[in-house]
Amino acid sequence: MALANAQAFLFLVVFCFMFVLSMANFNYTWAGGKSNKTNCPYDNKHTNATQTSNKFNVGGFENWHYGFDYMDWARKNGPFFVNDTLVFKYDAPNPNGGFPHSVYLLPNYWSFIKCDLRRAKRIANPNQGAGKGFEFVLKKSQPYFFACGEHGGIHCNNGTMKFVVMPLKRWPF
Numbered sequence: 001m002a003l004a005n006a007q008a009f010l011f012l013v014v015f016c017f018m019f020v021l022s023m024a025n026f027n028y029t030w031a032g033g034k035s036n037k038t039n040c041p042y043d044n045k046h047t048n049a050t051q052t053s054n055k056f057n058v059g060g061f062e063n064w065h066y067g068f069d070y071m072d073w074a075r076k077n078g079p080f081f082v083n084d085t086l087v088f089k090y091d092a093p094n095p096n097g098g099f100p101h102s103v104y105l106l107p108n109y110w111s112f113i114k115c116d117l118r119r120a121k122r123i124a125n126p127n128q129g130a131g132k133g134f135e136f137v138l139k140k141s142q143p144y145f146f147a148c149g150e151h152g153g154i155h156c157n158n159g160t161m162k163f164v165v166m167p168l169k170r171w172p173f
Contacts, residue, residue: 052170053084054081054085056084056086056087057087058086059073060077063129064088064089064129064148065090065091065161066155068160070146070162071160071164080168081138081168081169082139082140082167082168083138085136086138086146086165087132087135087136088128088129088134088135088136089130089134090133091130092129093127099150099155100126100150101155101161102124102126102129102148102149103123103134103136103146103147104146104149105144105145107145109164111145112145112147112162112164115153116153117152117153120149122149123136124136138165138167141167143164143166144164144165145162145164146164146165147161
């Protein structure tokens with residue numbers, strides 16, 4: 001019984017953390033659902049609530065690379081909604097140097113914290129980020145845990161190449 005209570009409490013804490021993280025952009029306003037743009041300082045990418053989806057370049061103009069704080073990027077660019085698209089752009093592998101990148105979808109919060117890629121699903125290989133990038137649609141209102149999985153997850157562990165989003169459902173106004 002105590003184990004079940006501890007698991008329920010842990011689930012509640014993780015859910016609350018994910019919800020707060022997805023709502024952390026304090027500059028976002030609904031304006032009663034009547035505004036065409038929000039007062040978001042990052043190029044006003046959040047459009048009218050009647051729009052069906054938005055497209056976000058992960059990392060903004062920095063793209064997907066080692067050493068960038070993607071958790072901060074997700075906090076500043078959220079909230080994200082169901083059917084929004086995340087675009088991962090990164091350089092293709094270079095035989096003369098540089099480090100390849102990829103995109104993995106981790107199955108749960110614990111794998112995300114530990115950068116444990118054993119049960120993660122690779123959704124983009126090192127070549128898919130070149131050019132227009134790799135697009136991932138947030139199809140459900142659930143936590144999505146993303147990380148770079150190259151070099152056994154060292155980019156995830158040491159370079160903060162990981163982030164989480166919790167897309168929300170759009171409410172009709």
